[in-house]
Amino acid sequence: MSRAHEIRLSPGKELHLTDADLWLDARYPKPHAFVSHAHADHVARHQHILCSPVTAHLLQARYGIARERLQMVEFHQPIAWKQFLLTLLPAGHIAGSSMLHVIDLNHDTSLLYTGDYKLRTSRSTETATWQKADTLVMESTFGLPRYVLPSSEQIEEQILHFLDQALADHATPILLGYSLGKAQEIAAILDAHQRPYVNSAAVAKMTEACREAGVSLSKPELADQEIPQGHALIAEPQFLRSKKISHMAQPRTAIMTGWALDPSARFRYGTDGAIPLSDHADYPDLLRTAALVEPKKIITIHGYTRELASSLRSQKYQAWSHYGNDQLELW
Numbered sequence: 001m002s003r004a005h006e007i008r009l010s011p012g013k014e015l016h017l018t019d020a021d022l023w024l025d026a027r028y029p030k031p032h033a034f035v036s037h038a039h040a041d042h043v044a045r046h047q048h049i050l051c052s053p054v055t056a057h058l059l060q061a062r063y064g065i066a067r068e069r070l071q072m073v074e075f076h077q078p079i080a081w082k083q084f085l086l087t088l089l090p091a092g093h094i095a096g097s098s099m100l101h102v103i104d105l106n107h108d109t110s111l112l113y114t115g116d117y118k119l120r121t122s123r124s125t126e127t128a129t130w131q132k133a134d135t136l137v138m139e140s141t142f143g144l145p146r147y148v149l150p151s152s153e154q155i156e157e158q159i160l161h162f163l164d165q166a167l168a169d170h171a172t173p174i175l176l177g178y179s180l181g182k183a184q185e186i187a188a189i190l191d192a193h194q195r196p197y198v199n200s201a202a203v204a205k206m207t208e209a210c211r212e213a214g215v216s217l218s219k220p221e222l223a224d225q226e227i228p229q230g231h232a233l234i235a236e237p238q239f240l241r242s243k244k245i246s247h248m249a250q251p252r253t254a255i256m257t258g259w260a261l262d263p264s265a266r267f268r269y270g271t272d273g274a275i276p277l278s279d280h281a282d283y284p285d286l287l288r289t290a291a292l293v294e295p296k297k298i299i300t301i302h303g304y305t306r307e308l309a310s311s312l313r314s315q316k317y318q319a320w321s322h323y324g325n326d327q328l329e330l331w
């Protein structure tokens with residue numbers, strides 16, 4: 001079987017499947033684009049958007065994108081696109097997030113685009129699934145060997161420990177995470193451990209949008225002026241700079257992010273604590289993804305692209321940063 005043909009990406013910062021004429025998570029409006037999920041850095045007002053039904057709902061609720069521009073594609077249900085078959089797969093990043101698997105029927109070759117993703121299971125999103133592909137286009141957010149996350153159980157223990165300590169000190173524990181995705185995961189963790197909490201307005205709004213899209217989450221309780229005793233507050237990171245927090249008697253904050261693996265994280269975010277709850281794959285899972293997909297070629301995007309490509313080459317993959325400038329190893 002000849003593999004001379006591959007599904008090509010056009011050169012340039014934005015990702016464009018050349019022969020399919022389909023843009024991937026483009027930042028500027030395009031005629032046809034796949035939108036992997038509803039985080040702002042993956043969304044633009046394209047004329048025609050392919051996305052999962054949950055993402056379609058969030059794009060309407062969050063960005064006011066008109067329904068007629070959105071083509072909803074169910075997970076695991078291939079659709080025809082020119083000579084290609086397109087299949088959306090759950091990416092495990094936030095509710096509705098998808099990978100895109102592309103088969104070129106004319107040339108018997110395939111590509112998997114991960115978008116933002118993680119392999120580990122979480123409490124508020126679908127678990128990622130993958131398909132083998134000849135070309136793997138993968139994100140590289142945590143593409144350095146030092147980014148190794150603790151187990152989910154250990155991370156949840158850290159959250160509970162932070163709550164217990166704050167409450168024992170008569171402080172109000174405030175868990176800070178991005179309002180779409182991270183905040184719902186924090187809420188689901190607190191629900192699972194029966195810890196009471198209230199939500200900032202921005203978080204409650206996103207949780208309601210997810211619920212309307214059919215995501216199974218409990219109804220968000222909105223924070224009043226006073227946080228009830230024994231309760232935590234879930235809020236977006238911008239809450240740190242709000243008037244509300246300056247009026248609180250004894251706030252104690254923790255940022256929830258994979259960057260908490262950097263020892264300086266709590267200083268950088270200006271919080272009392274930092275807990276490595278992430279919606280991205282850590283370094284071992286990035287390498288594991290390559291092993292699962294068994295690609296002939298890997299293109300790295302977003303984050304430590306050159307470093308991850310170099311690590312993958314040391315494992316004998318053909319791997320290159322989409323942005324070029326790969327430092328070739330001298331061996």
Ligand SMILES: [Zn+2]
Pocket residue numbers: 037039093116
């Ligand atoms: Zn994202």
